[in-house]
Amino acid sequence: MDNTSWTVVNPDGRYRVIVTKSLPGSRWLDILTAANCRIEVCRKKSVLDIASIRAAMGDRCDAAIGQLTEPWGQPLFDALNAAGGTAYSNYAVGYNNVDLEAATRAGIPVGNTPGVLTETTAEMAVALTFAVARRIGEAERFMRAGRYDGWLPDLFLGHLMEGKTLGIIGAGRIGAAYARMMVQGHGVSVIYYDLHANPGLENFIARYSQFRISQTLPPVTCRRADTLETLLEASDLVSIHTVLDDSTHHLIDARKLACMQPDAILINTSRGPVIDEAALAEHCRRHPDFGAGLDVFEHEPAMVPGLAELENIVVVPHIASATRWTREGMAILAASNIAGLLRGDPLWEASDILPFLGDNPPRAIPSIVNAKELRRMPEYKKE
Numbered sequence: 376m377d378n379t380s381w382t383v384v385n386p387d388g389r390y391r392v393i394v395t396k397s398l399p400g401s402r403w404l405d406i407l408t409a410a411n412c413r414i415e416v417c418r419k420k421s422v423l424d425i426a427s428i429r430a431a432m433g434d435r436c437d438a439a440i441g442q443l444t445e446p447w448g449q450p451l452f453d454a455l456n457a458a459g460g461t462a463y464s465n466y467a468v469g470y471n472n473v474d475l476e477a478a479t480r481a482g483i484p485v486g487n488t489p490g491v492l493t494e495t496t497a498e499m500a501v502a503l504t505f506a507v508a509r510r511i512g513e514a515e516r517f518m519r520a521g522r523y524d525g526w527l528p529d530l531f532l533g534h535l536m537e538g539k540t541l542g543i544i545g546a547g548r549i550g551a552a553y554a555r556m557m558v559q560g561h562g563v564s565v566i567y568y569d570l571h572a573n574p575g576l577e578n579f580i581a582r583y584s585q586f587r588i589s590q591t592l593p594p595v596t597c598r599r600a601d602t603l604e605t606l607l608e609a610s611d612l613v614s615i616h617t618v619l620d621d622s623t624h625h626l627i628d629a630r631k632l633a634c635m636q637p638d639a640i641l642i643n644t645s646r647g648p649v650i651d652e653a654a655l656a657e658h659c660r661r662h663p664d665f666g667a668g669l670d671v672f673e674h675e676p677a678m679v680p681g682l683a684e685l686e687n688i689v690v691v692p693h694i695a696s697a698t699r700w701t702r703e704g705m706a707i708l709a710a711s712n713i714a715g716l717l718r719g720d721p722l723w724e725a726s727d728i729l730p731f732l733g734d735n736p737p738r739a740i741p742s743i744v745n746a747k748e749l750r751r752m753p754e755y756k757k758e
């Protein structure tokens with residue numbers, strides 16, 4: 376382990392916790408300190424490889440907080456287990472970088488950070504929507520290049536979103552929050568594709584539609600699509616909010632793109648590999664009126680060749696959850712997962728996670744994604 380890249384907080388703490396990146400805020404450090412942890416934080420900005428994380432664990436490590444950029448699979452969970460570790464938390468709500476079966480086999484609970492990314496990520500999806508619809512990136516590059524000679528009737532004509540049809544792929548917390556923002560802000564109607572119905576979203580939009588009618592505004596509707604193709608054909612704008620797993624890898628490929636309207640907009644703030652990025656680049660090249668807004672990339676941090684040159688794509692570097700409140704909240708939840716696990720606290724059963732950010736946080740573990748699987752293992756006695 377390269378000691379020069381690591382900062383130690385509360386050196387006399389009983390439990391040794393490694394944290395593979397510096398996290399925003401300081402409250403997360405207070406939580407771990409109060410739980411009697413010695414916290415070792417890696418200051419390097421580059422992604423740590425498996426060998427470096429293993430070296431950091433050494434032969435005694437009680438817990439780890441890792442990043443979505445690191446492959447937390449069998450080699451790391453076995454190493455954590457061998458070092459006496461009993462807790463892991465991803466600093467993310469998504470956990471496609473974690474092999475849950477390997478963690479469960481090693482008897483290690485895996486925490487994540489739901490509930491504090493919802494509005495922040497949905498707001499970024501809204502920002503990308505309008506950046507694409509109103510050609511903000513293109514127009515900004517034009518201005519900065521000193522090419523603006525004066526107002527013209529047809530300069531950077533874009534799309535009006537008011538009253539359009541929005542397709543949501545994955546109507547969970549973030550997808551539903553984005554849908555509500557677009558419905559309330561821009562009077563769109565919603566079609567969604569999800570394994571589960573979302574009656575809460577449907578009722579919200581039905582009630583909001585009644586309100587609009589009372590204001591002499593046109594009604595809005597919400598329906599669940601039977602097939603993804605139905606949604607793609609019907610939508611002016613499609614936003615992806617699904618998890619990444621085997622069933623969603625390349626969910627949007629050349630064939631699905633061909634189902635979309637030639638001037639539709641596609642937004643992705645979920646995970647890059649949900650879209651076949653090479654197929655998207657080709658589609659955008661052939662359909663200049665089609666637009667895409669991407670926060671995530673198939674081979675992150677790289678983009679497929681040619682993507683960066685396309686004017687009809689807006690790209691940002693995986694910052695959908697990047698507000699101070701959210702990133703500090705994620706740190707608090709990750710630390711609370713570890714502190715709660717080390718103390719043997721009960722699992723928090725409610726879906727509202729915000730009490731953990733308040734002045735009197737519950738004595739509980741906020742969110743463990745393999746809790747059910749671990750309970751089935753006879754040797755797991757934490758709860």
Ligand code: DGY
Pocket residue numbers: 443466467468469470492645693694695696697
């Ligand atoms: C997550 O937490 O999964 C997000 O992708 C981070 O931005």
